[in-house]
Amino acid sequence: MNYNICTHIKDLLPDFIRDKVSSEYSLRVRSHLDTCTDCNDEFLILQKIQVATPIPPVDLAAKIKISVANDRRQTYWSPTWQFSFAAAVIIALGTTFIWQRTQNFPDTNQLIQESVLISWPMDDVVGGIPMFKDLSEDELITLLEELDG
Amino acid sequence: MDEYPRDETVLDEELVKRAQDGDNIAVNILVDRHHAVVFSKCLAIIGDEDLAADASQESFIKAFRSLDRFRGDSSFKTWLLAITINESRGFLRKIGRLKEQVLEGVREIVDPGNDPMTEVVIRSEADRIRKAMSGLPKKQRLSVMLRIEDGLSFKEISKIIGSSDVSARVNYHNGIHRLRELLEP
Structure with a gap:
């Protein structure tokens, strides 16, 4: 040896x-x-x-498969998962709200005013002050007569 | 639908990945592959066939519940057996047993083609071996079982029983030495 x-x-x-x-x-x-x-x-x-290794009962594998499958289904919608899902939704909504608050969107009122200022001389040729300020008195009278007529 | 064969060509690691992605077929194949060794370890620790079957179910349930935490540092089998042994010990505490033991007279592998006399001899010899095994200290018994029945390396055994590689090897050889003394005619 x-x-x-x-x-x-x-x-x-x-x-x-x-x-x-x-x-x-x-x-x-x-x-x-x-x-x-x-x-x-x-x-x-x-x-x-x-x-001498023992062999398992013949139906053991089947029983284990059923138990594991049931447990995996339950685990998927267990209270823990439901809580996690609810938490995820709240976090998503909160994040969206904060993001919107922090963005630099243009002021709506300012946009409207800008729109009016830009369109003023284009849309209202007759009534707009800018159109009248350079007219002579005769030209103005002529214009008013045309409008009346 | 079964998309892959159930033979050894599909590695455990591949099945574990699929199981982690929610594939129940992969789960079933892993159960088919490993339920016998899990049952064997539960029985060795708990000593009752019915309770060992229950502990086997619990071991698999716990393993698949925590499958996402399996990182592949060891083989799936080693990881599963570690869970099994912890679960069996917990089971034993739960049912109030004071000592881990091995039950006599459980079923063993027999060839259906054997004649009745041969089968009696095989069963008798298997009983004698299991009795001898039950007389070993716990770590020696587990080291011998994990090395011979499951073919694990000493490194893998050390992870399962919570010792060093050297200690697992010493436990194994001391266990075999003791068994030889007990089983000598």
């Missing part, structure tokens, strides 16, 4: 019995087991332990 080799082989035995070692290692382990009684005894014990 070589202590170092045996320690290494014993570390590998669980993988060996599960066919999880490379073919090269598998050959080495098999060859060692043929010559080392101590390691071979341990190998036989491990095989027995593996075979």
Whole structure:
């Protein structure tokens, strides 16, 4: 018995019995087991332990799937989720309100006044003061006569 | 609709990602793959088959509830087994057991083609092994089970039982050594 080799082989035995070692290692382990009684005894014990693994009830997987599916549905609309959803809506509304308040929108009244000032000389040619100020008295009388006529 | 095969070609990591996105088929495949090892660990700690089945359900429910927190630092199986062992211990405390134990006479893997006499021998030998296992200290028992039944590395075992890699290895070898003494004819 070589202590170092045996320690290494014993570390590998669980993988060996599960066919999880490379073919090269598998050959080495098999060859060692043929010559080392101590390691071979341990190998036989491990095989027995593996075979003694209990199997679950046949309907266990189905029961687990149903339980998990129900729980995932409930979790989706649980009070926590409902609270989170409500909180998200409140935060969204609040953020929108604050954003609107902080934006520099033009004053509506100012816009209307600007519109009047701009349109004044275009829309009201006759009544607008700017149109009369440069007229001579004769021209003004002529204009008034035309309007009356 | 099942969009991907249920064999080993789809890795757990891929299934976990899909489950995190709400895919229930991926959840079901993960349950199919791991319910046996989860049940085995619950049974090893709780010692009662019905309670172990209940603990298995709870373990999966808790695992899938916290799936968003799974970051893939370890394998899904290692992470699930850590949850399972915590859940089983909690279950044990809940039902007021003073000591973790292993129940005798539970079902074991048998070949349906075996003749009755062979099956009796296999069951008898399995009972003897489980009795011997139940005599091991908790960390040794879990180290042996996780290494042999589940093929986990010592590093993975150390994460589950809460010890160092070296301690997990020592626990495993001491457990095997003790089992050999107990099972010697």
